[in-house]
Amino acid sequence: MRKVFFTLIFINLIAFTVFAQNIGIYEWRDHLPYNKGLAIAEVGNEIFCATPFSLFSVDKTYNSLNRLNKVKGLSDVGINAIEYNAELKTLVVAYSNTNLDLVIDGRIFNISDIKRKPILGNKTINRICLVDNYAYLACGFGIVVVDIKKREIKDTYYIGPEGELINVLDITHDGTYLYAATEKGIFKAEFSNPFLSFYGSWTKMNSLPLPNAKYNAIRYFNGRLITNQANPLYNDDLMYISSNDQTTWSRFDENQTNNCYALNVSQGKLLISNEGSVDVRNADFSRQYLIYAPSQLSVNPSNAIIDSKSGAVWIADRKRGMLSVTNTGWTGTQYTPNGPYSANVFYMDMKGEKLWVAAGGRNGTWLSLYMTDGLYSYSDNTWTSFNRTNHPAFDSIVDIVCTVVDPTNHNKAYAGSWGKGLLEFTGNTLTNVYNKSNSSLEGFVPGPTNVMVSGLAFDSDNNLWVCNSGAASSFSKRAPNGEWTSYNLGGSASGQELGRMIVDTYGQKWALMRQDHSLLV
Template identity: 30%
Template sequence: MFYCNTSSAQVPIGQWREHYPYFKTLFTQSSEQKTYCATPKVLLIYNKSDHDLRRISTINGLSDVEISAMIYDTDNEQLIIGYKSGNIDFIDRFDKIYNLPSLKNSNIIGSKEIKQITFQSGLAYVSSGIGVIVLNTQKREIKDTYLYGPMGIQMATVSVALHNGYIYAATELQGVYRAPLTAPNLADFNNWSKIPDLPNVNYSHLFTHVGNLYANIKDPDYWKSDSIFVFNGSNWQISSFLAGEKNYSFRNSENKLIVSHRDIVRVYNENLQEIDFFYTFSGIQPQPNDAVLDNSQYLWVADRNKGFIKIDPNKNAEVLTPNGPLGENNFSLSSKKGKVWMLPGAWTISLGGMFRIEGIHLFENNEWKTFSREGSAALDSVYDLVRTAIDPSNSNKAYFSSWGRGLIEWENDKEIMVYNNINSTLKPRPEYYWIGVGDIKFDKKNNLWITNAHVNECLQLKTSNNQWKSFNLFPYCNSSKGFVHLIIDDNNQKWLFNQRGNEILVVDDKASYDDVSDDNIKLLTKSEGNLPAGEEIYCAEIDKDGKIWVGTDQGVYVFFSPGSIFSENNDKGQQIYITQDGIVQLLLETEAVTAIAVDGGNRKWFGTAKSGVFLMSENGTELIEHFTRENSPLPSNAILSIAINDATGEVFFSTDKGLVAYMGTATEAKQDCNDLIAFPNPVKEDYTGLIAIRGLIGNSEVKITDTAGNLVYKTTSFGGQVVWDGKWPNGEKVATGIYIAHCAAPDGSKSCPVKILIAAQNQ
């Protein structure tokens, strides 16, 4: 199946945007003017009057990722958001955000996750991993904390309800507790007692409706029904209400109870009689996580598969979900000619399979497309897609490697062929049927080279005329070795990287594919190739000068002269020395480097397992940027993959908590200046961002002047782009008017101008 929606326009230089999936939504709340819907990482805000839909994430205001609870505070006209980390945000009616990080930043040991929030009489009762947190919502501060377990121990609390003068707290597998609201000190555990009538099971909700109190017990099996207990004023009893249903949320609205079930939304009156239901709307089969009914009788649904849904009183549905990839896993990124491919498959630490079947994601022209198994026979049978190779001669054609089922050939948004051991030379693992294709790369003659893991024939070739060749490299390759990464250097030598064995196998086939007797083969190890003392090789990349950069569990190693690897004075892996804060040290020596990308200016982007992203200079000795979860919109410091859109310079970061991108300052260089543009253009006089001149010949000299010829700015391009801050050398902003960027190739052979208009506000 193919999914496609409109996406946002290109972002300015130096700015971020998220590329999260929006099809899985968790919660929804509604006010008079707005309706809110939360995904795990983004808050969607729909304005009921002008129908505008806004997205708020860590990029533009949210303090955290992994939203876990949400409630609307009608008294103070604000939304309260809780996170798995214990963080809390308040968003007022003007969308201004106030953060309360007290619980997150506390020294409390254990989970601080906020499970639910209950609001009553100006106070918000927060069910958290430690107990009940009480918020004064007007002051936006913590008023009290109830550690009500025996001897005051922490209790993982999933839901809170207030009923007939008591506060009730449901726990994870430890029963339900209550205390009188008139108790002098609810922070004293002695005022709390466990309810003996209720079992120690997995509760999901406490809720009230027309004077009654209910407790929903959630069966962990998706296909099994929940159970509900009701309190009759003196004891608890099993209720027949909602028997046979799986329940996801309970919301009250004007004596109506709105319940989200596994695949239907039902509305009940004060007598618990069903008065309406929504099992399909405008052809949409719901899988609701949450639903609310507003004063205008519009139903708003947070759906597990379709996202944010608006249903009018006539049951006409409108899907409000923004464009994004359909899937949460983003293991591998690849980009070429303005297209960015994202694949969900992965391997485990021991190089086992993850068996992910989410499909293929493509970002092109500011729009995500997802190709899923419902519309593709290949994607229905192939799992764990891990690497992409884009055909150099046809940007509409790509190949995807599967860590278990071979290779997919793809063209014009559909599969052409699935290659396995039947129709190619690919080999399954000897012990069982499993074809692990780890990496795929094109050489300069459009031949596709393939690593085939855990077999003797670990190097495979599909020629440009569709002939297959197999290279038996035993004993270097065998069933115990997983050569999963591949680099083809400027001398057409193949570098195969054994991720778990800390080995590099270099093969020079001398372009004689049918004669292996003249091949040069060399195995680089800790002793032979000066490889690091660690055990893992996570990634490798070749830069624009032909150097090979290798990411390991002990930093970065570089092969400066790969062409000499078979000579007597062969090139061995070397580490880079840098000076940081006056101290000489090895580049990222304490980091596990999990991803490497080279931008248009030949600068190096390094992703790490725990410390975010580093942008280093061309030779790796100067730190230019260091982005982390703490100082940037990165959702996590664990980086899985990095890819750069060569057309725009946008740098995509795949993390274990989602995909974001940063608009970088370097693009790929051009051979001419036919595509030269300035962006943005025209530039409003109050604009404070960077102005980009894109489409340059590499290392162009750029001089910006006013119309009188006065020099305003001079620089040399990083690849195919330069940026200008719109100021004179003294830091003063330029006046409105026309400015000319004179762009000259480094050898002076070509010169191209581009005009930039700095426009007044009223223009």
């Protein structure tokens, strides 16, 4: 994450030098992805959505978007959960590294005690449960209680057998008992017990069909407990509902086996965030409606709430940022601040006011990572992303590892794929894909179907030079008139695995070699 963060700062520095008229002196601008919504909360007249790197909000009156991130005052990146305490007017922001922020009327107060404390095991915060003035944090090692009003840690509960550390995935309460859904079953304890930090105060709910299974979500709703048993296979989850006395459990919905990501109680309704849908249930547990394709938008929910005023359902969506859904699930509006598709950066090139970012990669042994984030361009203060979510051609193109902008025409750019050849863009349109069939590029010697383009550079005559890693002909040249020529250097230089390349002022081509970390000139 540190590498990603500093890379994004580097993007900022580049943007500053080119678009200085839009950034004040000594100011920073963030360029972060906002499409992966993880958590959601209503804060007065705003709906806040958490993404891994920041928060953004929608002002319901003006329908405007606002951003809050580390550049603008948050203490960290890697947000996992948010919840809002309306009485204390405090938004609790929990990070994956156990850091914690309290956002109060625009001011940010950091509580870093858990982050700084040496704790063995899984040190993360999964969910937040608010009870009166306290935030109960479901952590990878147990439960941490935060006094929101005093802005301090109140207590820590290690609830596993014999006090062992246990991954707590969600927490709920019914006013009498506190319930913790964990990787090893569900545990409960009385609120009034003054010794909740003692593991003996917690008992496992052995009445469940599989008391030792992994339960990733739990809610108390209308006198019953609802929980989800998270199974390792895709769309193989089982949801259960308890009897009023919690002595027996039954399947909540025999037809429901999709992955369940969250359970939430909002405005007297139970909201179930499943793979591909949000299930809205009434107080008697009957279905009010199912949200699965509002305005033809696919739904990928992490969590959902109901607007306290309009009754709209707001969804933190893993691919679309945030959705507002009305008309009993049929009308949807997407809210996603403009930004790159992801935070992955492998290589960048910029000329004039056009920046291109390659978001692929390869592993330490130079094998493909099969990363599908594609590449992004930035100009006129707008990011445009190219990947399989919006360009069918990228269904088979992975690991974009290099890119270059034409120095004589900044509206034209090229990108190299670690396996699928060379891509040509005019403006923001993919115009050509070059491979063995339509260029001088060659396949990787051990696997000739893969065309590995590892480096790109222009010479002073505006010829595009392509580093063709692992091919018998290590370099190819595309002339301005579109004519291709390959260059086989022969001997030990043939078939070498090559990385990035440059062309110097003398026209010499320099390429990194995997072998002995040497240079090929």
